[in-house]
Amino acid sequence: MILVLEGALFLAIVVAMVAMLFRLPCPKDTALILTLRSNGLPLRSGEPMFRVLVGKAGFRSPAVAAVDSLDLRAFPVEALLMIDEHEWLVTMRAHVGGQESMVRRAAVRLLGMSQRDREAIGEGVLALAVRDALVGRGGGEVVEEQREAIEKDVRSRVAAVLEPMGLEVLELSLTIRRREKSDTGPR
Amino acid sequence: MSIYRDDLAAARERIEALETELRHLQRKNEVPWRSDDSLVQPRSSFGRTALALGGVLLLGLLALRITAIGPLAAGSLLLLLLILSLRGRTLVVRPHEVAMVTVKQGQRYSWVAPGRTAQLRSGSVAESFSLRAIPIFFEMRHLPAVDTALRVEVFAVVGGRLDEEGIERAVQIAATTPMEPVVRAALQEVVREVVKDASYSDLAARTGSLRERLRRECRESLHRFGVEVLVVGWLDVREEST
CATH class of the missing domain: 3.30.479.30 (Band 7 domain)
Structure with missing residues (x-):
């Protein structure tokens, strides 16, 4: 009886140690990208062999070759544009979408990218979306009247560009301010 | 009043020009397409070595008890270790990169797709090409x-x-x-x-x-x-x- 108990205790300790050694904790707002071994698969074609873990711990099985983490936290982006007689302030908060499909896209396009580059992409995309949203619209007061429609248009354009990179727009707001006459440059 | 306004406009122009220049300078240090850093990480064989050495140690201890199988098993494990070390390192290509492998002193190159693992032969050099x-x-x-x-x-x-x-x-x-x-x-x-x-x-x-x-x-x-x-x-x- 004592032998059985000792054996069970020894087994439990071994299992606990193995679990501790191979457990992959996944912090909140982080996704783990597990690159898997692809023994026997063609080296130049086929789907990339990787698995994602979002918000839950996993185990590092022998099939896992490398583990990388992807930051899912939201990041703010701000763009200030001077277009004709208006000053446009666009603010946005975006993050890597929580769904597996979005994380998989982000793993290809954003893994290892600095926060500064993410913000640079966001800023440029915002600026281009505002200019594209103004195509076919009149100037002057017409623009101010159409603020809500333009904001909606900008949001859909930004989302269409960021989605293939696995990014999702959380909030977007647009403020239009008429510049003073002396402020109006040739922009 | 108009003089101040002109000054203000000129200052804003100058700030805008400086901002443009700063952005240009920042962009000069963009993420490289190609790098020889650790993006493509040749997996070290430390894990395997440790496993094999652990096995040898265990068998050595066993050999003290059962003298007949000890030397044979230890010899087999050392042979396995030798084979593993001659096999070369394993390349792990992450989802955001392609491994560019140059073989035979840069005369020939090959590549490995994202999300793949491959054996890197001795004498070959691997570099990462970013898909980011x-x-x-x-x-x-x-x-x-x-x-x-x-x-x-x-x-x-x-x-x-x-x-x-x-x-x-x-x-x-x-x-x-x-x-x-x-x-x-x-x-x-x-x-x-x-x-x-x-x-x-x-x-x-x-x-x-x-x-x-x-x-x-x-x-x-x-x-x-x-x-x-x-x-x-x-x-x-x-x-x-x-």
């Missing part, structure tokens, strides 16, 4: 248009093509020359072509056809280099004296 999204910002000055010279600020986000043909093309170029100047020059050439056929008023006016043409031609141009244009457009167009 890369922001590119540039300014072109004294650009001839139909009626005047222009200053154009362009922003683009590009990334490596994910299909086999695209990767092959990109790796062919990246194996011999840096990718960044190639992509930048291709984008600048397209902008030059688009602007050449348009007037300042066409470009400054809110018309979508020129923007659409720029997007289409940039996509077609960079597609040949194995690069995908995720977004492109001009941020600003200004008239300037030649």
Whole structure:
């Protein structure tokens, strides 16, 4: 009886140690990208062999070759544009979408990218979306009247560009301010 | 009062110019396409070595009890360790990169697709080619248009093509020359072509056809280099004296 108990205790300790050694904790707002071994698969074609873990711990099985983490936290982006007689302030908060499909896209396009580059992409995309949203619209007061429609248009354009990179727009707001006459440059 | 306003406008102009210059300088240090850092990590064989040594130790202890099998098993494990060390290292290619493998002193190269593992033979060198999204910002000055010279600020986000043909093309170029100047020059050439056929008023006016043409031609141009244009457009167009 004592032998059985000792054996069970020894087994439990071994299992606990193995679990501790191979457990992959996944912090909140982080996704783990597990690159898997692809023994026997063609080296130049086929789907990339990787698995994602979002918000839950996993185990590092022998099939896992490398583990990388992807930051899912939201990041703010701000763009200030001077277009004709208006000053446009666009603010946005975006993050890597929580769904597996979005994380998989982000793993290809954003893994290892600095926060500064993410913000640079966001800023440029915002600026281009505002200019594209103004195509076919009149100037002057017409623009101010159409603020809500333009904001909606900008949001859909930004989302269409960021989605293939696995990014999702959380909030977007647009403020239009008429510049003073002396402020109006040739922009 | 008007003098102060003129000063204010001039100061704002100067700040804008400095901001543009700063952004330009920041973009100079962009994410490299090709790097020899640890993006493609040759997996060390430390794990296997430790396992084998542990096994040898265990068998050595066993051999003290059972003298017959000890030396034979220890010998087999040492042989296995030798085979493993001769097999070479394992390359782990993450989802956002392609491994460019140069064999035989740079005479021949090969590549491994994203999300794959492969054996790296001894004497081969592996480098990473990034498929990440890369922001590119540039300014072109004294650009001839139909009626005047222009200053154009362009922003683009590009990334490596994910299909086999695209990767092959990109790796062919990246194996011999840096990718960044190639992509930048291709984008600048397209902008030059688009602007050449348009007037300042066409470009400054809110018309979508020129923007659409720029997007289409940039996509077609960079597609040949194995690069995908995720977004492109001009941020600003200004008239300037030649």
